[in-house]
Amino acid sequence: MFDRKVFLHLDWWLLGYMAIIMIIGVINLNSASTADSYYQWKQAQWYAAGTVFMLLCIIFDYRVLASHAVHIYILTVVLLLLVIFVGKSVSGSQRWIPLGFFNLQPSEFAKLSTVIVVSSYFYHNEKPSYGIKDLIRPTLLMAVPFFLIFRQPDLGTALLVLLIMASIILVAGLRWTSILTIATACIAAAPLAWKLMKPYQRERIKIFLNPESDPLGSGYHIIQSKIAIGSGQLFGKGYMAGTQAHLDFLPEVHTDFAFSIWAEEWGFIGAFILLSVYFLIIARGLQIASQSKERFGSFLAFGITAMLFWQAVINICMVTGLMPVVGIPLPMISYGGSSVITTMIGVGLLINIKSRRFIFDSK
Template sequence: MFDRRLIENWDWILLLLLMLLAAISIANLYSATYPIRDMGGSQIFVKQIYWYMIGFSIFLLMTTFNYYKLLQLAYPVYFVSIALLILVLIIGKTTSGSQRWLAVGPISIQPSEFAKISIVLVLAKFFGEGDRYQEYGLREILLPLILIGLPAVLILKQPDLGTTLHLTAAALSILIFVRLNWKSVAILAVPTICMSPLVWFILKDYQKARILIFLNPDMDPLGAGYHINQSKIAIGSGQFWGKGFLNGTQTRLQFLPEQHTDFAFSVLAEEWGFFISIILLLVYLFLVLWGLNIAKDAKNRFGSLLAVGFVAIAFWQVITNVGMVTGLLPVVGIPLVLFSYGGSSIISTMAAMGLLMNISMRRFMFSNGAGLPER
């Protein structure tokens, strides 16, 4: 039975923000892939439209059930995603040196994208059952740390440093949100910092080189260093009003690497300038704040923590990607959420946003109302 209040509480603002992002993303991809159209790289923006259509369908699907049910599904979903991460290491497709993709018929999926959602699910379940007034101690967060560590290590093995850091950042945000006591923060931080030099000796030479370049792109003057310089030129040369749609010279001449994925924001900044770049950032900011608002209004801890986790995923992606293309952060290869091209990322993010909507719609309901019968 469908409750009428669900429709009344439909979160139009969230939906509007998402559609706005989809529209900007598709228009920008049209421009970003314009120069490679003749070389078979053509219809990327069309594919993005399809991905968004699938994404919005999944978004709707995610609102049709009561999110409490996920409490039971959290661990199964988590272990399926771990299994997929193991599978990708065994039979995954290797592209440019890392094994990230699982080929399913004609399409490739990236299990690490879905791992992000599943880690939020298990952490929300772990911390979300029942009230809590004190901070958490070290012994209590041992299991969550293992739950985070498992997918992190598997993704690192692909190797995909960017996604590993992103997943860890989103997961740790939940831990910090539920509050850890100072003792456990210290106990976690101090050994990690002390141990890290030891890890250095275990790494192989090429891995060391990768990390050094990650920390300092100038060490790779022909790769990351060059890309960052070109990206900064692209963004800076946009000035206030931009060079106009399809008029970005950096984009046209393909000075930007990965201009439809990791560096998509640079294309926007070059062609539309400071004005639209700021508006895009404001859309993201609004989405994040709206998400936090949903977390605040949720009627139980589980829903709140789910919302916080999903917001954290989107938030860190915006910060690291824009930070990277503007030269504030090292080049890590993280796409901009809901903006860069990428099917797995759009679908998993839209699923997360669908759940956010789900939480938002049920904000005035009592758990024993529409949810599970109380046991």
């Protein structure tokens, strides 16, 4: 139920960090699309819509999500199945459901769904520690959205779903023997995973290991990205003066390689500021998780924080050549409606959890 006391305890720091990220996002997209102002204005609309969703996620009691996790899971699977039949295909990937005014990407919302479903499972099945048998049910549940996302194909988001689930499992209290067993199983399954990958996905891993092997082909993107980031040096080349992006050497600067153009134009100082804001958001999320007054809120806050952490880390490692290019957007900076709205819903839930901690104290 709605409680007006929630607004007395809003996390203004977290809201401020999100405002800074949105300002950076619009500034960066304005430079990334100098020939066409479509992206920055469209992104500004997503920010506005995301702000509405964020505020809506603050006003209700987040604990109701624990009892509706099954419905959220079913809705997620249905949307992922719809992608197979009515999905829009772009560049060989079928990930979007066209709604006329908006292309819905269910795999983005599947990340948040994973947080809610896995958090609800450990909330309803409380134990001092968990073994392999305790993980069978949540693993089977999440295997369905994982493979539906993987077949789109969207390897990056599928792996992100696994990382979010693994993060919550670890904080729930997994036995060391179980950790070793899972690690061994993952290593043993690596050859099978390699065979299941699409040819272009295997090529990305090969290029990650040696991008100079095909500098004008598969390795071109990452080489140009590293040139852009490195050429920014300490203070950058100046706003809208990035040569790699504006001379079309660096592709996809409004999506996958948004960090590259930011680092090129604003240098190490600008990159440090952006990373610092992400660090503050992650730290705030971990603080909210640790201070939550009940178990579900703690899992939910940690899972959302893990979602933001892994997405930012993977994207930045990807564009700097520390990981293969897997198409993970940089939260709130890369262009994309589904990604922006999912992130802001998650932040809204974080603020909800933090605000209601004080309400629980007063009852």
